Amino acid sequence: MADYSNAGATIQENVSLKSFNTFGINVYSRYFVEVDSEPALLSALRFADDNMLPKLFLGGGSNILFTQDFSGIVIKLDLKGASEEIINEEEVLITAKAGENWHQFVTYCLERDYGGLENLSLIPGNVGTSPMQNIGAYGVEIKDTFYSCKALNLETRETEIFTAERCAFGYRESFFKKEGKGKYVILEVTFRLSTKNHHIKTTYGAIKTELEAAGVEVPTIQQVSKAVINIRQSKLPDPQVTGNAGSFFKNPVISTKHYESLAKEFPAMPSYPAQDGVKVPAGWLIEQCGWKGKQIGHVASHPLQALVIINATGEATGKEVYDFSEKIIESVNATFGITLEREVNIM
Ligand SMILES: Cc1cc2nc3c(=O)[nH]c(=O)nc-3n(C[C@H](O)[C@H](O)[C@H](O)COP(=O)(O)OP(=O)(O)OC[C@H]3O[C@@H](n4cnc5c(N)ncnc54)[C@H](O)[C@@H]3O)c2cc1C
Incomplete structure (x- = not known):
């Protein structure tokens, strides 16, 4: 087998995907690779091309049901890192790489007092997958704070920038689940968040009741996040357990x-x-x-x-x-x- 490991892409054979999907389904992938950089991703794609393999990109595996073994290569996206740019007195652009865990990213923003993602606390999965189905919860969707994302065109192997308009977000939908399905891999996502005068949204679901029970009258974004976490933990099964x-x-x-x-x-x-x-x-x-x-x-x-x-x-x-x-x-x-x-x- 040709060596594709020089860029950091170590390709393994016959790997169980049980620990890589939150359903805990035990299927096998013919090939499996974790990539933590764009060169490693390109190297994995070359391996797939050279061996004419179907490709499957995986983030946290929290929105996928494997019904059979996969005869191609699973490429797990582990690209990490975040950067930010203050754009005016009230807003910041914050960019995170695809492999960052979503909830850890939300926590990172809350620690800096950046508002807009607090209602989306504790959603499993990775940042790079968030535009796929325009993740949403408690009256908020990522389209509300999405600025752009960078994606690799799998045909041209060039990167392209997608604005919200180009992503064509809908309810649990986007361009990437429709016309763009299987044609792009999302590398990083940028959000436009508030640094002050946050728009607190508490009207949806039980957030208000949860805040009232905690004696909170004028909530901060961190308190909204805490309320959302409490509600989610009380009614949704933890994939680590079930x-x-x-x-x-x-x-x-x-x-x-x-x-x-x-x-x-x-x-x-x-x-x-x-x-x-x-x-x-x-x-x-x-x-x-x-x-x-x-x-x-x-x-x-x-x-x-x-x-x-x-x-x-x-x-x-x-x-x-x-x-x-x-x-x-x-x-x-x-x-x-x-x-x-x-x-x-x-x-
Ligand atoms: C307990 C629980 C609660 C949940 N609650 C919510 C909720 O409140 N709201 C909500 O919207 N969702 C929810 N989800 C669903 C899930 O968390 C989200 O859809 C999440 O965005 C999936 O991310 P992931 O990285 O795990 O995706 P994966 O399962 O790894 O991938 C999903 C799909 O996207 C593709 N893909 C993954 N990464 C990329 C990429 N970088 N580029 C291109 N394609 C890619 C994969 O091939 C696959 O088809 C929940 C899931 C669980 C288990």
Whole structure:
């Protein structure tokens, strides 16, 4: 085998991916490499080209379900580092490399009193993946503070800068999940954050209640982060303990007509206005169909949050998780005439 290790890309063979995906699915990749620099990434890509291998880029593995072994090369992005530029009296541009852990990056910003990402505390995964599905939580999405990202065009091998407009962010969507799928690897992301007069957002979910319980009337961004962390820890399974990938499905948006007819039959159905109709919480739909806490073999729907599918015994295969999700889709469709779409990337 030719030597590709000179740039720091040590290629391993037949590697288990169990510890590289938060579902804890034990599949094998034919080749596996961790890259911590752009030259190492280019070297890994040359190896893939020379051996005509399919490529899969991996961050924290928290939004992926492996249903089979991978016959190509998994390239785990470990590029690290952050830099900043004060642009005016109230704002800073802060850039982090793809391999930085998302929550550690949020913490780094909060330590400097940079505001805008506090509601996104404790989301698993890496900074480089955050634009892929425009990660969001508690009324905030990264598109709200996103400035640009640098990505490598896999065809030309040149880097390109993507503005928010070019990223075409939507609800758990972006250019990188649609037209750009498989064509780019994101190398770093820049956010535009506030250094003072922060825009605190506490209206969504239980943030306000959590802050009130802590006796906080005028919260700081650090207190909002703490509230979000408390809420998340109380209702979401910790992937270190129970394999999962967070919300398995997106919240569906249905037409107003469809909503009105369902609302007559299910008056308790929660709903939110959306751009192209009405958004309905997928967790509620799944729960109504009797799935909350239900287990089949090694797979279950989480007892506290029906939207989260878990590897209940730690022994589940990706195929079992996928089949379980198919059953949920079928039953929600039969009851409500709504086809749920998976948020998790299936491999
Ligand atoms: C407990 C839990 C809670 C969660 N809560 C939320 C939440 O509140 N909001 C939310 O939005 N998400 C949530 N998620 C989902 C997940 O954390 C995010 O989608 C996260 O951004 C995934 O990052 P990752 O690095 O782990 O991605 P991975 O799983 O490693 O990769 C996801 C996809 O992106 C591709 N990819 C990875 N890195 C790159 C790159 N640099 N360039 C190009 N392609 C790349 C991969 O090939 C794959 O297709 C949750 C997950 C868990 C387990």
